[in-house]
Amino acid sequence: MSKKVIFFEVKGGSDKGPDGHRPDTMPMVHALQEKGYEAEVIFFDVEKRDDIFEYVKQQAVAYVSRINPGNLEDETQYFDMLRALCEEGVLGLPHPDAMIGYGSKDALVHLKNTSLVPEDTYAYYTVIEFSHQFPKSLARNERVLKQNRGSTGEGIWRVSLVSPLAEHATEVPLNAQIKCTEAKDNHIEYHTLSDFMTFCEQYIIGENGMLIDMPFLPRITEGEIRLLMLRDTPINVVHKKPADTKDAFSATLFSGAHYRYDPPVLWDGLIQSFSKDLPLIQQTLGGYDLPLLWTADFILDTDEEGQDKYVLGEMNCSCVGFTSHLSLASQIADTIIEWITEHENAATLA
The missing domain is CATH 3.30.1490 (Dna Ligase; domain 1)
Structure with missing residues (x-):
């Protein structure tokens, strides 16, 4: 079986560097190559969809999607191709329906059966x-x-x-x-x-x-906490504190929020709580493998006993970037290889 990993990108968009790639794509490609895996980037083009599908089906053991859906002219065509590749046995990192399930805002409504989301959502x-x-x-x-x-x-x-x-x-x-x-x-x-x-x-x-x-949640003024997840492992935490002005609640850089990057150990309580809920989240959102790279954003709240609790505000997995921490590429490559090995072992046992 081929060991090639295909990274999908699309031409154009504000997320590209001078070489036409996302800044965090080639570090993963090079890290895989250094570890003995073939890896390359293919730019998705809906007019070449059939040729791309045939090439990836024949050459790749896995794909990694690095396309922001907002940069696609036809998102449906892209997702349909990814589904077809998964059906042919190519490992999807992630599966397109996981991208939709974790990335859509209504994931919050589906997760009202957990302690993470308020019932009146x-x-x-x-x-x-x-x-x-x-x-x-x-x-x-x-x-x-x-x-x-x-x-x-x-x-x-x-x-x-x-x-x-x-x-x-x-x-x-x-x-x-x-x-x-x-x-x-x-x-x-x-x-x-x-x-x-x-x-x-x-x-x-x-x-x-x-x-x-x-x-x-008024405690948004204390900051939003973003977990950057590598499958089931938090690898970085971003504390996003809104601007210190009256009525400010936005945690975006554009609005003046201040970002602080923390090691996961500083948020051990949140991480332990979230980790316990991961199996239920995975089951509720379709039973797919957890995405390769994804984020979960939390806001502090207070429970009935006056204790801190964390409320899930949003998740994203369509094309999560790590441009501020490109050194993570080697760890991500290791995870891709581990995932491929799991996939191949499962196929052998079947």
């Missing part, structure tokens, strides 16, 4: 669902709405009431004034609930459109 796939539930959610507490598309905080809104509701009210009137803060840059807008909900319909309509509705 909702996914809206239609405008009717949104119109029915959101006024009720907002009546209970301050909310965060998250669109499924985009990045850098665009389309993520903190929503609160300008004036308290009448006593015993269970739904916010459509003419109520609300305060809306966008995570992109922490700017504030004021709207009626009706006007804002009409504005948010753009996030729901269209392919893969949806809105996630979660309670706002």
Whole structure:
């Protein structure tokens, strides 16, 4: 069996270096080559899809996807090819359905059966669902709405009431004034609930459109904690503290948040708790192997006994970068080789 590992990239996009590659792709290629594995990069082109499929099917034992789906002209064609490769026995790092399952914002709703996600978290796939539930959610507490598309905080809104509701009210009137803060840059807008909900319909309509509705957690001001995972092992922790200004809640660099990189040992409590939930997360999100590189973002909250707890805010595995820590490439290559060996041993036993 060939030992070649194919890395998929796509031409163009803001994530490329002067050589046309993502800065973190070639370090993995070179690390694998140094360890005795053939490795190369193929740029996916939908017009060459059939030729690429045949080549990878014949040459590769595994692929590693390094494509940000936002840089693809046709995401469906790419994922369909990856599925076909997996069906042919090529090891997917990760499987395309794992990319979708872990990367989609509604993973949070699927994980409400764990201790990681608040029970009053909702996914809206239609405008009717949104119109029915959101006024009720907002009546209970301050909310965060998250669109499924985009990045850098665009389309993520903190929503609160300008004036308290009448006593015993269970739904916010459509003419109520609300305060809306966008995570992109922490700017504030004021709207009626009706006007804002009409504005948010753009996030729901269209392919893969949806809105996630979660309670706002005030302790976000203490920072968001991102675990960078290599399969089931945390290899880096990023502490992202929002700008120290009134109403700031965004943990993006663009908004002025401060990033600190920590060794995992400093977050042992969070890591132990998350590790216990990993089998249930894996089962809930389709039973696929954990992604090669993925992230999980957490926000501090307080439980009923006044103790710290961590709430899962988002996961991502479509194309997680490690450009600030390229020295991890050798460890990642070792993990790829271990995974291939597991895959080959399982195939032999079968």
